[in-house]
Amino acid sequence: MFLRNPRLLLKSSSFRLITWYTLLFVLSSLAINIYIYTVISAYIYEQSRLEITEDLYDLAEIYREEGIEALRTEIFEDEEDPFIFQLSEGRENTVMLRTPKDREDFDAGALTQTGDAEEGEWLSFSQGDEEYEITSLTFPDGYILRIGQHISGREELLSRIRNVYLYAVIPIILIAYLSGLFIADRALNPVRQLINTLDSIVTSARIDLRVPVRQGDKLNDELISLFNTMLDKIEALMKGMRNVLDNVAHDLRTPMTRLRGTAEVALQSRDNEEALREALIDCIEESERILIMLNTLMDVSEAETGAMKLEMEKINVAPIIDDVVDLYGYVAEEKGISIHKGFPEELYLNADRNRLRQVLANLLDNAIKYTPAGGRIEIEASRREKGVEITVKDTGLGISEEELDNIWERLYRGDKSRSQRGLGLGLSLVKAIIGAHKGHVRVESKPGAGSIFSVYLPI
Numbered sequence: 001m002f003l004r005n006p007r008l009l010l011k012s013s014s015f016r017l018i019t020w021y022t023l024l025f026v027l028s029s030l031a032i033n034i035y036i037y038t039v040i041s042a043y044i045y046e047q048s049r050l051e052i053t054e055d056l057y058d059l060a061e062i063y064r065e066e067g068i069e070a071l072r073t074e075i076f077e078d079e080e081d082p083f084i085f086q087l088s089e090g091r092e093n094t095v096m097l098r099t100p101k102d103r104e105d106f107d108a109g110a111l112t113q114t115g116d117a118e119e120g121e122w123l124s125f126s127q128g129d130e131e132y133e134i135t136s137l138t139f140p141d142g143y144i145l146r147i148g149q150h151i152s153g154r155e156e157l158l159s160r161i162r163n164v165y166l167y168a169v170i171p172i173i174l175i176a177y178l179s180g181l182f183i184a185d186r187a188l189n190p191v192r193q194l195i196n197t198l199d200s201i202v203t204s205a206r207i208d209l210r211v212p213v214r215q216g217d218k219l220n221d222e223l224i225s226l227f228n229t230m231l232d233k234i235e236a237l238m239k240g241m242r243n244v245l246d247n248v249a250h251d252l253r254t255p256m257t258r259l260r261g262t263a264e265v266a267l268q269s270r271d272n273e274e275a276l277r278e279a280l281i282d283c284i285e286e287s288e289r290i291l292i293m294l295n296t297l298m299d300v301s302e303a304e305t306g307a308m309k310l311e312m313e314k315i316n317v318a319p320i321i322d323d324v325v326d327l328y329g330y331v332a333e334e335k336g337i338s339i340h341k342g343f344p345e346e347l348y349l350n351a352d353r354n355r356l357r358q359v360l361a362n363l364l365d366n367a368i369k370y371t372p373a374g375g376r377i378e379i380e381a382s383r384r385e386k387g388v389e390i391t392v393k394d395t396g397l398g399i400s401e402e403e404l405d406n407i408w409e410r411l412y413r414g415d416k417s418r419s420q421r422g423l424g425l426g427l428s429l430v431k432a433i434i435g436a437h438k439g440h441v442r443v444e445s446k447p448g449a450g451s452i453f454s455v456y457l458p459i
Helices: 006-011 013-066 068-077 109-114 152-204 218-268 273-305 317-335 353-369 426-436
Strands: 084-089 093-098 123-127 130-138 143-150 312-316 338-342 348-352 376-384 387-394 440-446 450-458
Touching: 013 068, 013 130, 013 143, 013 152, 068 084, 068 093, 130 152, 152 218, 218 273, 273 426, 312 317, 312 353, 317 338, 317 353, 317 376, 317 387, 348 353, 348 450, 353 376, 353 387, 353 426, 353 450, 426 440, 426 450
Parallel strands: 338 376
Antiparallel strands: 084 093, 084 143, 123 130, 130 143, 312 348, 376 387, 387 450, 440 450
C-alpha cells in the first residue's frame, strides 16, 4: 500500500518514528565520535610536542653548562633523530643546522623567515608540499635555538582516523535504521493489534473480540488491558441498554394497551359524562405510571454513568430516617406491621439529602410491601470504620438464593413480587444512588426468614 502511495509512507507513524530515531542516533554518534577524535588529536599533538620541548630544554642546559661544542656534539650524535635543529646568532646568521637524513634538501631560510616563537609557542610553516612546525628558545647571549619537526606523519595519522570515522558513518546509519525498524515494530505492535481488533469490530460488529495480552511488556500489557476493559464495559453497557429497552418495551406494552383500551371505551360512551371522567382519570394514572417509570430509569442511568448531579452536604442521618419512618408509618400501621428504630441522635456524613431520603424510602417501602401483617421492621444506623451503615431488617417473605443476584437489575421482578404494585426499579435505583456516593449495598435473605438490606456510605 505504501509503495503505491508514497505519501501514506511519509505520513505513517512507523516511518516518522524510524526517521527521528535514526536522525537522533546518527547525531548522537557523530557528537561522540567528534569528541573522541578531538581528544585523540589533542593527545597526539601534546605527545609529539612534549618530546621536542624536553629536547629543547635539555640542549639549552648543555649549552649553558658546557658551551657550543658540547651542544653540537649532542645534536649531531644521534643520526636517527627525526627533528630539525638550528642554532643562529641573532635571527639571520645560522651557526649550526642539522636536518634528518630524509630532509637533507631542507632550506634553513624557511626557519628564519617564520620568525621566533615565544617560549611554549609553536609556529607552522611549509616548504614545498611539506608542513612543519617549530618552537624556539633564546639564550641570554643572543643565540637562538630552534627545533622543528615534520608534521606530515602526524597529520596522516589523524587523516586516517578521520577516514575511519567517515567510513563508519554508513554502517552507523544502517544499524540505526535497522534498530529503529525493530524498535518501531515492537513499539507499534500493540497499536497495530488495537487497530486490527477495532477494524474487526467495525466490519463484523462483534463487540466480544479482544486483543490478546502476551505478558511481554508492562506498558503495552497495561494499554491492551485498559483497551479490553473498555470493550468489556462497552459490551456490558450495550447489553444493559438492550435489556433495558427490551424490558421497557415489555413493561410499556401493558399500560399503553390499557391506555388505548380506556380511550376507545370512552369514545364509545361519549354521552356518559361519568364514564368519560373515569376514563380520563384512568388515562392520567397510566400516563403517570409511565412517566414515573421513565424518570426512574433516567435517574438510574444517570447515577450509573456518573451524570447524576448530587447536592453533597454535611447532613445528620437521624432526622432523615425519622421523616421516612413517619411517612411510611401509616401504611405500616394499616398493614399491622411495627417499625422499630435504633440509631444515635447525631450521625453525620456527606451526602445528597434528597437522594438519601429516596434510598431509605425505597428500602422501607419494599420492607413493608413484602412483610406480612403482624411482622416487624427494624431500621438502624451506626458508624462503621470510615462511614455510616444503615440497615433495614424485616421479617417478610425473604428472597431465594437464585434471585439475590437479580434483584438489583432494572425492571426485574421476582415471582413473589409480581402480585405487588411496583415497577421493579426501586432496588436498582438504590444501588445506583449509593454507588454515585462511592458507597455500596448488600443484602442477606432467606425465604421465610426475612431480609436485611445494608447501605454503607463513606463519611
